[in-house]
Each structure stands twice: as C-alpha cells, then as structure tokens.
Amino acid sequence: xxxxxxxxxxxxxxxxxxxxxxxxxxxxxxxxxxxxxxxxxxxxxxxxxxxxxxxxxxxxxxxxxxxxxxxxxxxxxxxxxxxxxxxxxxxxxxxxxxxxxxxxxxxxxxxxxxxxxxxxxxxxxxxxxxxxxxxxxxxxxxxxxxxxxxxxxxxxxxxxxxxxxxxxxxxxxxxxxxxxxxxxxxxxxxxxxxxxxxxxxxxxxxxxxxxxxxxxxxx
Amino acid sequence: xxxxxxxxxxxxxxxxxxxxxxxxxxxxxxxxxxxxxxxxxxxxxxxxxxxxxxxxxxxxxxxxxxxxxxxxxxxxxxxxxxxxxxxxxxxxxxxxxxxxxxxxxxxxxxxxxxxxxxxxxxxxxxxxxxxxxxxxxxxxxxxxxxxxxxxxxxxxxxxxxxxxxxxxxxxxxxxxxxxxxxxxxxxxxxxxxxxxxxxxxxxxxxxxxxxxxxxxxxx
Amino acid sequence: xxxxxxxxxxxxxxxxxxxxxxxxxxxxxxxxxxxxxxxxxxxxxxxxxxxxxxxxxxxxxxxxxxxxxxxxxxxxxxxxxxxxxxxxxxxxxxxxxxxxxxxxxxxxxxxxxxxxxxxxxxxxxxxxxxxxxxxxxxxxxxxxxxxxxxxxxxxxxxxxxxxxxxxxxxxxxxxxxxxxxxxxxxxxxxxxxxxxxxxxxxxxxxxxxxxxxxxxxxxxxxxxxxxxxxxxxxxxx
Amino acid sequence: xxxxxxxxxxxxxxxxxxxxxxxxxxxxxxxxxxxxxxxxxxxxxxxxxxxxxxxxxxxxxxxxxxxxxxxxxxxxxxxxxxxxxxxxxxxxxxxxxxxxxxxxxxxxxxxxxxxxxxxxxxxxxxxxxxxxxxxxxxxxxxxxxxxxxxxxxxxxxxxxxxxxxxxxxxxxxxxxxxxxxxxxxxxxxxxxxxxxxxxxxxxxxxxxxxxxxxxxxxxxxxxxxxxxxxxxxxxxx
Numbered sequence: 019x020x021x022x023x024x025x026x027x028x029x030x031x032x033x034x035x036x037x038x039x040x041x042x043x044x045x046x047x048x049x050x051x052x053x054x055x056x057x058x059x060x061x062x063x064x065x066x067x068x069x070x071x072x073x074x075x076x077x078x079x080x081x082x083x084x085x086x087x088x089x090x091x092x093x094x095x096x097x098x099x100x101x102x103x104x105x106x107x108x109x110x111x112x113x114x115x116x117x118x119x120x121x122x123x124x125x126x127x128x129x130x131x132x133x134x135x136x137x138x139x140x141x142x143x144x145x146x147x148x149x150x151x152x153x154x155x156x157x158x159x160x161x162x163x164x165x166x167x168x169x170x171x172x173x174x175x176x177x178x179x180x181x182x183x184x185x186x187x188x189x190x191x192x193x194x195x196x197x198x199x200x201x202x203x204x205x206x207x208x209x210x211x212x213x214x215x216x217x218x219x220x221x222x223x224x225x226x227x228x229x230x231x232x233x234x235x236x237x
Numbered sequence: 238x239x240x241x242x243x244x245x246x247x248x249x250x251x252x253x254x255x256x257x258x259x260x261x262x263x264x265x266x267x268x269x270x271x272x273x274x275x276x277x278x279x280x281x282x283x284x285x286x287x288x289x290x291x292x293x294x295x296x297x298x299x300x301x302x303x304x305x306x307x308x309x310x311x312x313x314x315x316x317x318x319x320x321x322x323x324x325x326x327x328x329x330x331x332x333x334x335x336x337x338x339x340x341x342x343x344x345x346x347x348x349x350x351x352x353x354x355x356x357x358x359x360x361x362x363x364x365x366x367x368x369x370x371x372x373x374x375x376x377x378x379x380x381x382x383x384x385x386x387x388x389x390x391x392x393x394x395x396x397x398x399x400x401x402x403x404x405x406x407x408x409x410x411x412x413x414x415x416x417x418x419x420x421x422x423x424x425x426x427x428x429x430x431x432x433x434x435x436x437x438x439x440x441x442x443x444x445x446x447x448x449x450x451x452x453x454x455x456x
Numbered sequence: 457x458x459x460x461x462x463x464x465x466x467x468x469x470x471x472x473x474x475x476x477x478x479x480x481x482x483x484x485x486x487x488x489x490x491x492x493x494x495x496x497x498x499x500x501x502x503x504x505x506x507x508x509x510x511x512x513x514x515x516x517x518x519x520x521x522x523x524x525x526x527x528x529x530x531x532x533x534x535x536x537x538x539x540x541x542x543x544x545x546x547x548x549x550x551x552x553x554x555x556x557x558x559x560x561x562x563x564x565x566x567x568x569x570x571x572x573x574x575x576x577x578x579x580x581x582x583x584x585x586x587x588x589x590x591x592x593x594x595x596x597x598x599x600x601x602x603x604x605x606x607x608x609x610x611x612x613x614x615x616x617x618x619x620x621x622x623x624x625x626x627x628x629x630x631x632x633x634x635x636x637x638x639x640x641x642x643x644x645x646x647x648x649x650x651x652x653x654x655x656x657x658x659x660x661x662x663x664x665x666x667x668x669x670x671x672x673x674x675x676x677x678x679x680x681x682x683x684x685x686x687x688x689x690x691x692x693x
Numbered sequence: 694x695x696x697x698x699x700x701x702x703x704x705x706x707x708x709x710x711x712x713x714x715x716x717x718x719x720x721x722x723x724x725x726x727x728x729x730x731x732x733x734x735x736x737x738x739x740x741x742x743x744x745x746x747x748x749x750x751x752x753x754x755x756x757x758x759x760x761x762x763x764x765x766x767x768x769x770x771x772x773x774x775x776x777x778x779x780x781x782x783x784x785x786x787x788x789x790x791x792x793x794x795x796x797x798x799x800x801x802x803x804x805x806x807x808x809x810x811x812x813x814x815x816x817x818x819x820x821x822x823x824x825x826x827x828x829x830x831x832x833x834x835x836x837x838x839x840x841x842x843x844x845x846x847x848x849x850x851x852x853x854x855x856x857x858x859x860x861x862x863x864x865x866x867x868x869x870x871x872x873x874x875x876x877x878x879x880x881x882x883x884x885x886x887x888x889x890x891x892x893x894x895x896x897x898x899x900x901x902x903x904x905x906x907x908x909x910x911x912x913x914x915x916x917x918x919x920x921x922x923x924x925x926x927x928x929x930x
Binding site (some may be wrong): 295301302308312318330358366398 | 720722723724746769770771772773774779782783787791792793794795796797798799801802813814815816817818819820821833847855866867868869870871872873874875899902919920921923924925926927928929
C-alpha cells in the first residue's frame, strides 16, 4: 500500500523527456519532486506559467508569483508567463502533453468527477473541465476507496461529472489501472505487498485482470 | 474643387478630441497632417500600432517600424504595439472610433467597393473588410468621379463590394455627402466654387438637396 | 495622446451603480484591484453581478463585498477558499454560476476581441453544458464536441496592473497578470489601478500587455497589501 | 527546460515536403523569416500552400518562392506589391485565396488557442462570404451578421523573432511583431529564426510574446537584410 509520496513517485515514471506537464492540486503537485534527473520537462500552471520551479526559500516568497493552487513558487530559466486566455488556449490546443489530477470518482469508461458534491461541497471546477476536455493524456492520482470505504473506481460516476471518456490511467495506493478504449478497467500493476484480490475487492467497476500482474517499480 | 490635401483638411475637421482613428492608404493618410492642435487623438494602424507618429527624419527610419501602408513611421509617447489579432480584435470590438478610407465606389445605401476590379486589379482587401464591417463611424475620402469621368456615388456598386450599409459620410473634391439611414445620398456641403448643379451632375445615385447648401469651411 | 487619468478609486467608479455587472481581475488574492474593492465597499453599491475567477477570502478581496452582501450573483470557476461565500451560496442568498476557468478567460477575451461567441470543449457532457449549443468540429486531427459560449460584456471591468501610464497602457508583473488583461479588454468602462504610474513613453511600446484603447480610467492605488494566500516555502539546505 | 535549438534553417525545415501548407509571419517585408525563405528556395520544395498576409515583392520575401514557382496557392489579404504574383494569378498558374486581414489573423490565433472556429463580421455580404455559415449575434448592443471561419492548421509555421532562447521563447521588436506570434502558435511544427539567441533566463518571463511551448525548432539567423518597402521620411526643419 502506497502513501501519497509513493503514488507521486510512481506517477513521476510516466513523465517522459520533452513533455509539458500540468499538475493539479494535492498528490499531483508532489510529482514534481520525483521527476528523474536527466528528464527535461516543463511544468505548466494554468494561472499562467510555463517552466514553474520549486517553492521559494523562506523570505523569498513573491505575492505576484503563485501557482494554480495559490502557492508561492519560483521560475526556472527559460520560463514564461502569460494570461489565462493563452494558458487555456495552449491547453485546448493540446500543447500540454500530460495532465495529472485528482478525482473523487472515475468510471470504467473514463469519465471523471472531481468538482462538486451536490448540497455539500461546491468549490467549483477551476481549470479541471478545460484540462480533461483537451489533454491528450490524463493520469488520475487518487485513493482507491473513499473515507467511507467505498470504491472510487465505478461502473458509472455518481457525482456530477467533470469530463467524459477522458481518463487513460489511474494510480492509487493499491494499483495502476488503465481505462480500456472500449470501456472497463484493466489492472496493470499492484502496489508492493498488495494482492490482486484486494484490488478486485476495492474496485466497483469492471476490472480486467490478465495474466500475472507485476508489482510496481517505484524507485 | 479641392485637391487631395484640401480633402484631407476637410476630413480632419471630423476628428474629435479623444478619438482613436484608423487612416487608410492615400488621402486618408494625409488627414494626420491637418488634425487641429489641441485635439488629442491616437492613430491606429492595423498592422499593430496605437499612437502612431509622423514619418521619421531622414536617416532615422527603422525597418521594424512601419504602418499598414508599409511606410516607415515613428511612435509618439504613450504608444503601444500589438499583434494583428489584437489589432483586429480592437477593431471588431469597436474601440476604434473613426475609420477613414478610400473607395472606388459607394452606393446610396452605404455599400462600399474598394478592393477588386475583376480580371484587372486584384490587390486584395487588406484590412478594409474588417474595418468597414465593424467601425462605428466610417468616412470615405475619394474623388467624386473616376478617370473615365463616371460617378463613383452610385445607386448600386458595380464592383465587388467590401462591406454593406456601412458608409456614413463621403468627402470628395466637390462635396461632403452623407448616406441617409433610409438610403440615398444627402448633400451637406459644397467645395468652394463648386455649384450644386455640378455636384448633382457628378452623382449617379439619388442625391437629396435640401435648402441652401453651405460651402465647406476648410481652415 | 488621450489622457485617461482620474484622481482616485472613488472617481473611477463614481457611475458604478446598484445592479451592474462587473468583471474583476486577479487569481486568488494575486493581482486583485485592492483599492477599487475598498472603494466599492465604501460606496456600498448593491446587487452586483461579479465575474471573477475566485471570490477572495473571508476578510480580503471580494470577500469584503460578500460580507456586506453587496453581491447578488457570482460568476467564477473556483470559490473554495471562502466560508462566508459557501454559507451564502448554500443558503441561497447568493446566486452562483460556476463555469470552467478557461471558458471564463476566453469569454472575457471574446468581448475585447469583438467575438460574440467562442467554442470550447470544456464542460461537454457535464451540467455546464445544459441548455447550450453543442457543435462538432474537427481540430488537430480529432473530431469532438464543443460548446458555444458567449462573450461577457460587463458594465465595468476593474483591474490592478503593476505599471501604467496616462494613455491607459498597462503592464502586469509575473502571475499577477492572470485574468487581468482579459478583464481589462472586456469592460464597457474599464478601470485600472496601478502600483506605479509612469510617464507616457516610459513603458516600452512593444512590451505593453494592454493597450490604452481598452482602458477608460486609470489611477495610482494608494497602498497595496498584496496578501499571500498559501505561503509555501522550502528550507535552505 | 526543453531545448528546441537546431543548427540551421536547413535543419529546421528538413522534413518540410512538397505540397505542404505553411504559414509565414511578417507584414509586407517587415519581420519576415529571411533565412527560412532562403532555405526553402534552396531546397526547391514545390506545390506549397502559403498562408501569409502578403506575398513579398518581386525579388524579396515570398516573391523569391513565386519566382521559382514553388507556390501552388496563396492565402493572403493583400498582394498589391508584386508584379510576378499578379501575372501568375491572372494567368491561373497560381491559386489565390484573398481573405480579410483580421480574418487571417484570427484564424491563425484560433489554431493556437484550440478554437476550431471563430466569428467575424468581416466579409458579410461580400464574395468572401460565399458558401460560409452566417450567424446573427448581438454584441456591443448591436445585432448583426457574422461569418463562421475555421482555424488554420498549417503543417509548418515559420516566423522571425528579434530575440529567442533555447526554450523557444520569442520576443518581437516593434511592428515586426504583426502576424508572427499568431503564425508561431498555429503550426503543427513551428520554426522560429531569431536575430539574437540569448541564454535561458535572459528574457524576462513576463515579457515574452510567444511561450516556447508553441515553438518546436529555433535557430539564430545568419544575416538579415531587413529591407524597407516604403521609405518615407520628413525633412528636418
């Protein structure tokens, strides 16, 4: 069973040289810490940064330099700043290669719900609807089950959806699961020490398990 | 009968304090020379200038600083440069208050033709179609008759049109003529020494002549 | 040059009335028009419709207008930082129209670019698409559905820039740019407050983010708190 | 940082083939990609469709490609400066699609902004509107007709910038900007030649006109003639 950092570490292995990557709030933000040396990527933040760097050293925070999570950040050499229309312009134009974001639910046809719990939580979708509607490659980082112990990998989303048929891969504390083009989840990797049975039990949607399922390589 | 500079001078009187003005190629360009002191205007050039200044002094030409007529120009304090999409964005958004341009023909319902003579001359419309489709106020500067002696103020344009029902006022070597909202030309002013009869003769479209027609005030 | 300077925030919003629609720049608390918001609070104008990506926090930014119940309706993409907002929304006091962030940005840009409508795939198949025209286009080799979304045309647009001049030209600093240029281009009347007013000609003409033609009134803000919402740092090793 | 540098114009266009559609920056002879045009001439690639506001003059700019009959079709707004162009067009050797200048600019921008189509009133009621969808919108208080125009999606986009860095970031000087940022954003492959290549970090991040994400290949041009088309001056008094 993985902790948040291990999930981020596993996802970091999906990041390839030359990619522009948008990282959502939460676990996805942690991915930046684990991108292997020698892999050149640029992080896009949808409030208007390309080439985002790490958090500033104490005392060097600049109120005019934040990321989409409103956190103070820094810029790397070769970075650029632009307005929100251009930011979502490049997202819609599919210039951003990979989007990593959190989710409340993912359905077996790749629908995602992550912006609203009717009558309860209504923070808004932020840029998530734009990202999932356009990104070529989307990876979801989330817990396999919610706090009530219910699976978040469902036959159909129960919450208001953020985007249709857009999720390709899900990384949880238990497994790496793909969404098949024809619908249905497919088990790709197990977390160290987690059995296939545990994963099947935690997955409400249809889960294809083919052959031997390898254990994740994390480091 | 006015020469080109006098036509430009007369049109300059239409330019009011606080206006953003786009000047076309030819006579309209000359208008800039006659805008009265004390009237603050900014000239827009659709290749991406606001606050365009006069031609540079000899030896100070900059190949990177031209107007829409490809002429070397200068910038005034407070000017700005932008790309062509923003330039036509502000034109479509009707931020440019007044457009002055030349024409081959204007019809009595305000249609204008100025971009093509089939089989003969096909320079293209440049920015003219955008300007006439969007500008709140368009003044045409042109000769009343063409080189063959035929009127350019017509019941209907014979050449391919540039825009429909868009011209409000025409200033020629003979007269100031308005296009009435319901259609038809209306004689507003005569050039010094030109008779109403001469103007009627040179106007093929329906021309309303009401009461005494004053002579233009040019200086 | 056409001079757009006014003396104060109060003068800049003197004809901003109850019931108007206003768009405001800023992302979170970054780049918000602090002085104009203070003037709106002081003026006590009510029943506003506010187009702004966020709604501030409880005691800063648009949160101050929410406290005074000056806002009737918010059009935003993310409002998660504000308890009073959530309370007013869940109780029905506040009408909230949540729309995707890119849609918000592009609808503002559309106004400034004279485009009455734009197409975006964001929200297709979701409740955001309800009642909207859907159209299928091929773009970048893929055929998919797009929503037609209309330009915002707010009565007032209010932004904060880093530097500005009397001609109304604006320059923004770092990510304080965010929605502000788009907001600035969208207003029937656009008000800009700036941290530094400079002489015309001081801003490099080809480095201006918003040309003055879009700005109707400009003034130097009295003071800026520039509060940080999420101070995140790393330790020096 | 993702490094986009290539050695030369030749390398930058190595996979630009016969029959491709290419968009080129520049207005008249201002801001044209001189080194890439020279490389296209040298390469002798044929049957090109060129999207460019103008077509150069007889012996410079795109005129050089016209001389070599490398262009099958031109999509432009104004081509009045080129006798060879006019000859090829009137004789039918060259297909010419003349479109309004703002439409040209906005269709390029649409590609870079992921908008499959845009609306413009330019050309309504003219031969430009033939076969196009017309739609009525209310904007700025006025109801009128708009044409729906599609995004350009050229195989290659080629621009010249003033300064650039290895990340592909571009800055343009004065009116040499013109169509170039829009062209740069439109390409399936975008090539930028720059007058000055600078170190990453030298360009101020918030003063970049085209972020490097839009640029696939960048190199420093060997030399620039920067010819002036209409040298107009006034006398010192």
